[in-house]
Amino acid sequence: MKYKVLWIFLLLSIFLVTGCGKDEQAVDNCVYVKTQKVIYGNHDSEDSYAGTVKGRYESNLSFQVSGKILSRNVNVGDSVSAGDVLMSIDARDIQQNLNVFEAQVQSAKSQLDLAQTTLARYEKLYAASAVSAQELDQYKNSYKNALAAYNQAIAQREQGQNALDYTQLIADNSGVISAISGEVGQVVSAGQTVATIVQDGDREIEISVPENKIQSISTGQSALVTFWALNNVEVMGAVREIAPIADPVARTYKVRISLSQLPADIQLGMTANIVFSVNDGLNYAVLPLSALYQIENKTQVWVVNSENKVELKDIKVNAFGKNDVEVTGLNEGDVVVTAGVHKLFAGQDVKLLDGDAL
Template sequence: MPPLYPITKLSGKRLYYGLAAAIAGLCIIGFGFWKLHSQPPAVAEEIPLVRTAVIGAANASQNYLYSGEVRGRYESQLAFQVTGKISRRNVELGSTVKAGDVLMQIDPRDLEQTVNTTSAQVSSAQSQLKLAVSNLHRYRQLYAQNAISRAQLDQYENACEVAQAALRQATSQHVQGANQLDYSLLYADKDGVISAITAEAGQVVSAGQPVITIVQEGEREAAISVPENRIEEIRNASQLTVTFWALPQATVAGKLREIAPVADAITRTYKVRISLIDPPPQVKLGMTASVHLPSSGNQSITMVPLSAIYQTNTTPCVWVINNYTATLRPVQIGRFGNGQVQIIDGLHPGDTIVTAGVHKLREGQTVQLMEGNTP
């Protein structure tokens, strides 16, 4: 019988290679299983919860309100016509004055000396004229007797004319000085009420510097400032009403009297005066007044929270929700106020818009609405 050694040796090699292949296969299967289970699970997209509002029917009209103050129809700023030191003030704020009343006085001592000087110059000129007239009279008699030449007589006639001119000059200076002395008193030119005093006794003021403001008795007005885009509306307004903060029960009809031709350089608004028709006596100067201007026509008005506006570059937009999907829609905005903004164009009644968290959304994103909201 042949020996069994070769067969046993061959079987050992086969067993070794078989075990190696089995181990390699198990490693491959284990690595695949580990790779499969080591990958992180896919994260589901988070659906944001948003707060929304539904655009309702627009109002038919709108009122515009402009605040101002009660002013007088005629206001005069009074000033001295000469420079000097104020020596006396006879009125207080709110004093009622009559035409001709003395309101203030400037120290007149320097002006009195000027008047005295010009008075003396007048006396001197009168004396010079009297002498010139006498000389002329005598030399005319001598000329009639052929005692002097015509040239000498002409000299005395000329001297008399010069003396007459000097007298007129001195008299004019005296009148001017007397007027300046009278200008040391500041008079009220009309009946009215003192509304402002800008100088006190002891203060040196220059000629033409306003020191007192007097409001004449009579008409009262509301002074307001109107933006340029509302000028035509207030110009064509058929009805204006004026109310007063201190008199909540008082309502006065108003009438447009004046619109400034040029806008204010700082505020870029136009000064407007509204005449008050038959105001009650309780309406005082300086009171806060509000002028109500109803809008013309049936302009549709849609107001949304300011937080609903999403700005992209220079275009304002809002997020509109349709079937739980967010869509960005450009809009045209108007005035602002009380945390809201007017939408002139871009939205329609029934649209659902996002009112909070608008900067966290993207186009076409699916959202969920807070309880009580519908898409």
Template sequence: MAVLSFGAVLALAGCSKPVEKAEEIRPVRAVKLAADNVDTVAQFPGEVRARVESRLGFRVGGKIVSRKVDVGTQVKRGQLLMQLDPQDLKLAQAQANAGLKAAESNRDLAKAELKRYQELREKNFVSQAVLDSKETAFKAAQASFEQAQAAFRNQSNQAGYTSLVADVDGVVTSVDAEVGQVVAAGTPVVRVAQAGEKEIVIGIPEDKVDALRKVSDVKVRTWANPNEIIPGKLREMSPVADPATRTYTAKVSIPNAPEGIKLGMTAYVTFAAKSQNAMIRLPLTALFNNKGATSVWVVENGGVKLVPVQVAGSAGNDILVAGGIAPGQTIVTAGVNLLKPGQKVNILGEEQTQRADSATGANAVRTAAGGAK
């Protein structure tokens, strides 16, 4: 009986048909392509800085005994910023003054002797050789006096250099030394940003340097007030790339900056230019990386195929495509990572449209039927 039952089961299994696997259809979002002359836009973040920022330091070395400003202090031209201990320099000034007085006395004595020997020479009481020696002695004394005078002026200037003053109107952006610190001559101790024109410092990739040099439409927005657009101008482009970031430093001036633009703010610089040739604009989500090549999924006959494209740049949040696809084609914009070549897809927007059309047709049939009654 067991053998008969097992044979019957095998017979029934052989007669049954295999279940056909339904083809998977993935829902996607897509867009129909159109070409147009679009604005090529490149945007870079940067920092608001003063056009002129000076690193001030003492012209002599010494110990700092006083600091009169803090970071953020508004300063005027000639205002005292820091001061060194002047004791040693004052002693040197006194020494130079004493040397000047000694040289002045020697000069006066040599001058008086020269005058007396000139009178004696007129009376032929001394020889011409003696008179010449007195003239030489006077000239040497005069030179020594001038040398001592220059040394005294130099030491007087050195004593005056113990006071560091602001050379322009501006604001203190950094204090790099404190009271009690001994600094060498020329060491920067205070940074002062000059009041006036401000600019935005940004870094530009090497592949966009040549293109952005020709762009004249430059706009600046700040993070604090993104709705306010400020016209800017590319003032300076570094000829050498930064060794750390490998970008080229650019400075965008904003001559008519509003009062709300403060130093150190985060800003965004936008370069805009009309493209010469018509290009296709695609959202960034439509791109698919296939073995290092940028590609997109093209919808044809209900399925998709992978097509490589040439990216020409960016326009806001979109990508500009210069080749590989043509206007009129339908490109998948969402769900690109879940597709494979030949995959059947269902475009969500089209499905909703078809359902709406079907509902409209059904309503029309019902209305017609009601009218017939």
């Protein structure tokens, strides 16, 4: 029993001595990284906006006199020609006013004829020295007053006739009715919009541009226009008008794009896509968002040096894109780590993936 315990102790001692004699294997902390070389230059980008086909000239139509609408002869989408009667209002009161004005003209004409006859008689008497010059002047003045009253009556009659004509809403130009806000039986006031007509001719695209993008758009700037309903037909356009004031609710600016060539099948209200090519003229580098390493308020990137070790470098971010970022603060040709940046430490040895090179 004593010998058995001795042999066991001896074997354990040999095992421990043998294990302690092994060489420790070196730990390799070198890792593979995906990188990108820094290249500075002017970079073109594209801004895309959804828009709607509009008429260049849209007219809000209204009656020039107040009254009750008696008839409406058009509906939204109807094509009309210049001179067509679109609506009419009750003209009875206006017709009565015209009758009053006509009677006033007749009365004024009678007074004028009397004054003219009297003046002619007194001129003969004055020539015969039967009346004084003072009396003649009085009748001359009476004639002038009668003539003025007659002209005033005629002017009022013409106003009444115009008012009667205004009881019919007539299209000034050919086009398409795009909106109607007046209905039969409705009492409308003079100047109140009751219909909108889009005139025939030019068509434009209206887009809404957010506040942070409006500075990149200027009048005359070219744009590529496509139409979803026309199998992506492409035409060139140019910015014709930029609204000077933002929409108070949406906080966007209305921009109108004129078309160089009008597609044959284009219709009002169609959806269009507008693409602007933007070159801001700034010199910066573009990196993927995954390259950024954020510590508190500092934005940095890992740069691989000539010894294949990584070190942090401060950068300045100019603008963010969808999946990339515009930066400055790096040197041309710097090799930046673009993936796994939160797993690295300063001075760590790295290897570049195939295709990447210092």
